[in-house]
Amino acid sequence: MGADTSDRVAVLGAGAVGCYFGGMLARAGHKVTLIGRPVHVEAFRKSGLHFEGLKFDEQVPVEASTEASAVRGARLVLFCVKSTDTEQAAAQIAPHLAADAIVLNLQNGVDNTERIQAKVSQPVIPAVVYAATEMKGPGHLKHHGRGDLVIGSLNGNVSAEVLQNLKARFEKASIPVQVSDNVSSELWAKLVANCAYNALSAITQLPYGRMIDGIGVRDVMRDVVEEALAVAKASGVQMPPDVLARTYKIAQAMPTQHSSTAQDLARGKPSEIDHLNGYVVRRGEALGIATPANRALHALVKLLEAKLPRPPASRPS
Amino acid sequence: MGADTSDRVAVLGAGAVGCYFGGMLARAGHKVTLIGRPVHVEAFRKSGLHFEGLKFDEQVPVEASTEASAVRGARLVLFCVKSTDTEQAAAQIAPHLAADAIVLNLQNGVDNTERIQAKVSQPVIPAVVYAATEMKGPGHLKHHGRGDLVIGSLNGNVSAEVLQNLKARFEKASIPVQVSDNVSSELWAKLVANCAYNALSAITQLPYGRMIDGIGVRDVMRDVVEEALAVAKASGVQMPPDVLARTYKIAQAMPTQHSSTAQDLARGKPSEIDHLNGYVVRRGEALGIATPANRALHALVKLLEAKLPRPPASRPS
Numbered sequence: 001m002g003a004d005t006s007d008r009v010a011v012l013g014a015g016a017v018g019c020y021f022g023g024m025l026a027r028a029g030h031k032v033t034l035i036g037r038p039v040h041v042e043a044f045r046k047s048g049l050h051f052e053g054l055k056f057d058e059q060v061p062v063e064a065s066t067e068a069s070a071v072r073g074a075r076l077v078l079f080c081v082k083s084t085d086t087e088q089a090a091a092q093i094a095p096h097l098a099a100d101a102i103v104l105n106l107q108n109g110v111d112n113t114e115r116i117q118a119k120v121s122q123p124v125i126p127a128v129v130y131a132a133t134e135m136k137g138p139g140h141l142k143h144h145g146r147g148d149l150v151i152g153s154l155n156g157n158v159s160a161e162v163l164q165n166l167k168a169r170f171e172k173a174s175i176p177v178q179v180s181d182n183v184s185s186e187l188w189a190k191l192v193a194n195c196a197y198n199a200l201s202a203i204t205q206l207p208y209g210r211m212i213d214g215i216g217v218r219d220v221m222r223d224v225v226e227e228a229l230a231v232a233k234a235s236g237v238q239m240p241p242d243v244l245a246r247t248y249k250i251a252q253a254m255p256t257q258h259s260s261t262a263q264d265l266a267r268g269k270p271s272e273i274d275h276l277n278g279y280v281v282r283r284g285e286a287l288g289i290a291t292p293a294n295r296a297l298h299a300l301v302k303l304l305e306a307k308l309p310r311p312p313a314s315r316p317s
Numbered sequence: 318m319g320a321d322t323s324d325r326v327a328v329l330g331a332g333a334v335g336c337y338f339g340g341m342l343a344r345a346g347h348k349v350t351l352i353g354r355p356v357h358v359e360a361f362r363k364s365g366l367h368f369e370g371l372k373f374d375e376q377v378p379v380e381a382s383t384e385a386s387a388v389r390g391a392r393l394v395l396f397c398v399k400s401t402d403t404e405q406a407a408a409q410i411a412p413h414l415a416a417d418a419i420v421l422n423l424q425n426g427v428d429n430t431e432r433i434q435a436k437v438s439q440p441v442i443p444a445v446v447y448a449a450t451e452m453k454g455p456g457h458l459k460h461h462g463r464g465d466l467v468i469g470s471l472n473g474n475v476s477a478e479v480l481q482n483l484k485a486r487f488e489k490a491s492i493p494v495q496v497s498d499n500v501s502s503e504l505w506a507k508l509v510a511n512c513a514y515n516a517l518s519a520i521t522q523l524p525y526g527r528m529i530d531g532i533g534v535r536d537v538m539r540d541v542v543e544e545a546l547a548v549a550k551a552s553g554v555q556m557p558p559d560v561l562a563r564t565y566k567i568a569q570a571m572p573t574q575h576s577s578t579a580q581d582l583a584r585g586k587p588s589e590i591d592h593l594n595g596y597v598v599r600r601g602e603a604l605g606i607a608t609p610a611n612r613a614l615h616a617l618v619k620l621l622e623a624k625l626p627r628p629p630a631s632r633p634s
């Protein structure tokens with residue numbers, strides 16, 4: 001893989017994150033195939049990706065498919081399905097991946113890269129995504145802010161050169177990329193922030209600004225963060241000292257944001273909560289670390305999920 | 318106070334609990350005045366208390382008033398306002414209480430009796446209420462099950478004779494009463510059960526049966542109970558060993574029940590959560606005991622309360 005911008009890129013899971021990064025690459029001249037649900041794919045085929053950016057509003061021409069086999073021929077695959085669908089989607093693309101393909105995993109959660117890697121032989125690179133994006137309707141992406149990545153090698157499965165090439169390629173498409181020596185720590189930092197915000201916003205259906213000003217909410221967030229940090233530490237992950245302060249600041253930066261989990265619940269869709277607070281609870285149990293605050297939030301989101309009528313399942317979402 | 322069933326009884330706070338016990342005493346021949354909100358008082362005056370019991374459905378003649386001063390002349394006052402209104406209601410009745418009146422406190426929470434006693438000089442006796450009751454509409458009480466009390470002296474402020482007389486009087490009105498030597502323990506046992514059920518049911522708007530079967534919910538309830546028991550122990554309260562098992566059984570006994578907190582939230586009314594999980598959190602902070610599960614539940618109910626439009630306040634409710 002070089003700096004050839006005509007390389008084919010496939011995006012598996014054309015939700016808000018996949019459409020943002022796929023759309024930015026397409027705008028920079030890459031041939032991008034968005035793989036997603038029929039409702040979006042029909043819209044993409046009819047009039048491209050409706051990309052409502054901060055400074056532009058365009059129809060971006062893309063290829064589109066509902067089939068995982070459409071990864072065929074892509075040298076870069078952006079893996080953007082929900083954490084609930086990781087194994088299934090990885091198994092679906094495995095027979096179709098080009099021998100020299102690279103899979104860039106843009107999912108939330110800290111163990112998805114290993115879960116994909118267990119199903120595919122091509123290298124899988126974790127990316128920590130910082131982007132506020134939303135699907136406003138069929139084929140319609142709205143960008144609310146940021147749009148940058150932190151990438152790194154997990155267990156040295158790719159060289160520094162590959163990472164630097166990826167970085168260069170994305171930055172030509174106006175996607176800032178930081179290459180990290182300790183990407184596990186970055187993944188955990190994102191997980192911790194997600195644990196602190198996603199469930200609380202989902203259960204109350206409140207945006208971050210109103211949520212964090214609630215009585216006792218900062219204390220709850222501190223409990224959640226401290227439990228998750230204890231689990232990270234016991235998992236051998238070295239975390240920076242200022243995670244809690246950084247976590248609190250997210251609400252200042254994004255006061256009107258509802259979490260992805262809040263959006264899922266509002267739409268009657270299964271959330272990723274088993275891979276956020278639920279992951280901390282499971283790892284905590286395995287490691288003998290108490291996680292009562294994460295457990296309460298996880299159980300509540302599961303109860304609310306179970307209460308919702310579910311739309312018919314479709315893959316990949 | 319003897320066994321004279323013609324003694325006047327005033328019920329301060331004609332909600333479901335007040336109407337149940339006031340209604341049972343009225344049916345047994347006591348002169349009962351229900352003090353409550355105008356919507357109920359109008360109905361009581363027009364056609365009595367509509368008492369939909371398990372085995373009868375009657376209009377029970379009662380006196381009714383919206384004024385706290387209507388406690389005047391009553392030798393027994395059932396104190397049934399919300400814990401949020403304790404001080405205000407106690408101060409309102411204080412100048413009107415008969416010198417030989419007894420106040421029986423039927424509120425949830427473990428510190429309401431002391432809070433009333435600080436405002437009135439007549440003896441206040443705590444009662445732990447076990448009753449599933451509901452106001453179905455203006456002046457309309459529905460009884461779903463149980464209806465018994467545990468009473469006892471707090472710091473020896475009433476004699477055993479007074480307690481036995483009260484018991485005899487209530488039992489003549491088909492209200493089972495247990496006199497306890499350790500009423501603090503009984504109050505805490507009820508508090509612990511309320512902490513385990515009320516918030517979870519309120520946040521999810523689910524009945525106990527569906528709620529307790531949720532993923533991880535029993536673990537959350539165990540965390541909540543263990544935190545509350547630690548706070549009780551540090552407060553010098555001797556608790557029985559089987560609180561958790563008894564707590565789990567409540568869902569079997571009342572699978573269709575929604576908590577009072579759930580009913581409050583559904584009706585846009587302020588709940589008693591500050592006196593349930595919120596009390597455990599505050600006492601825990603004062604005693605240096607961590608209460609992360611109770612804190613998460615308390616903060617979530619407060620967020621949901623703050624989100625609701627409030628009806629105009631009225632006292633007593």
